[in-house]
Amino acid sequence: MMAEFINLTSENIQREHLCCIIRSKKIHPGVEAKRQWLSDRLKEGHVFRKLNTKSTVFIEYAPLETAWVPIEGDNYIYLYCLWVTGSDTKKGYGRELLEYCLENAKKSGKSGVCMLGSKRQKAWLANQEFMKKFGFEVVDTTDNDYELLALSFDKSKPRFTKKAKKSKIENQELTIYYDMQCPFIYQNIESLKEYCDQNHIMAFFKQVHSLDEAKDLPCVFNNYGIFYKGSFQTVNLINPESLTKILNK
Template sequence: MNTDFINLTADNLADEHLCCIIRSKKLHPGVEAKRQWLSERLKEGHVFRKLNAKATVFIEYAPLETAWVPITGDNYYYVYCLWVLGSYKGKGYGKLLMEYCLADAKEKGKSGVCMLGAKKQKSWLTDQSFAKRFGFQVVDTTDSEYELLALSFDGTTPKFAQNVKNQEIESKELTIYYDVQCPYVYQSIDSIKQYCEMNGIPVSLVPVDTLQKAKELPCVFNNWGVFYKGNFETVNLLDIAYLKRILKK
């Protein structure tokens, strides 16, 4: 078992493989947008730890105060993503990555670690049953069945920002809030834009490009949030089949 892990830094960011499974010999715009986004976040204490291989084995987390999510709390880490894929699954890599994050949080004197979950496991979210084995518990919920999971070291807990609770907006057209943290966002936005243009479907694509915008979002958010007819739909990235199901509502 290869246990050679590395953390991305300002010095190695330009040259390191970013782990997500987009494969392209040319520079991929989604990957490069993620790289640029990370270059600013690393200055804020953001951590991207990966297996030292061209593999999808990594964890990504940040201080909650500077995490681009509408969650409030003091002195927590927020886990954006923990992903182990392919032949690396089932070999303990996820456990090693989570243990590193928890140990890092304790060493830094954090009050705990939190992450986004749901009553029923959602795509594009870290496996909450895995997190619960480490002691994560549900500390807040929304009306749309999303949950905030936290492992507290001192009894304090984070919570969803109040602006998240109603999960509604005034606009009735398809509305997608997104940032560029995930390399897949770029291609999902591109395909949705093309489909909507070809079929005359009004769509509002709203870039979340500052921390303040992220904290003030009207929905749970990990890097993506979809509304239709004024109602929140999902944090899942959309392919065209999924988009069609939403538009039939």
Template structure:
């Protein structure tokens, strides 16, 4: 099955699609932003591997030390995203992509692989049940809900950074921490800014634009994190509709 996949590289990034935003015109503005982000990450060992087809089938991972998430540990790979959708489900693609990542970790002499998940399946997070089949175990947890899963080859385990355990901010305003790894984010930000401006809703948009900031956000974070009334709400991306529905704004 390996011949059906390809990795995004510096040489092919301008001609290859990025899967998740392949057919959605309103998110095309974010594709260029994501490609620029990838150009800076690929030399660090960041991997974006996808099915060589017009579909949402890919895995994205990086060395934990350079992964833009508040997780710490020695010599692990961190999976940002593993996504297989639509008619591509049930064909073994998710297994093939995960196995590639695991084998890559072993070939590099890594201590293991880790990923953000949750007890109950949540949007934008990897399915815990699927990962458990491959030997992943809970290495750390927050609020008895979000979990850091790890497949350790040598007994070592990663953990959330101490800043994550705050899960709160001092401001009562709608507060969103965001990165630019996901091509959906620019459009989501635009919708939120417009809606909040039109309705007089105070909003704080905090760019997580360095590795140091990403390692020290005050909550669970995987490109996006939302607070309201000082309390952490979700890592799920929000547009105008989901903002009104989830937070009652």
């Protein structure tokens, strides 16, 4: 039997499983925050395609013009996430999902597809080696080892904004930018706020509420970004232990 995939729509999003967090019927605040964020994005061309089971097998992408990332480029698709985990790995699902995205982009007359990467694979970014097998290549970089990967259909290239490449802010205290695209973010932010309060750590948590705010961010961003002492640190969602390491640098 062939695998069945479905796309989330305004009609089914309230009842469909969102893949990232496997839960019972009990309401999870991170999942519901993601559901609301995604509901607002669907009308902008955002695509969330998933295996039609309660599992973590999905791809998520959007037109670059409406993608909440500080990346510039004409007529591209931005790929936020491609994730296959657990017993569903090595079944070809990742390939099927990516091929769907690429075919969708070509049929829509797009110039290509791009995604955030890094010289060293980050835990919360799509597998770069897998993407490179399809022809994705590095088209822009930052001084802190982040990369913009793209598969171009017409030789054009997207790029990081100048502000994102600078990766500096005036505030020297711990500063975390985030949106609610990922269902893990809500609980992560709550955990870090509690840790900072308990340990008397001055911290600024800045939620990104709009496309304009996202395009104007001072760092590379997939849905999360951390600064300390005015310098960008990581796009990885971190726990208190990892935060302590950053603060002790």
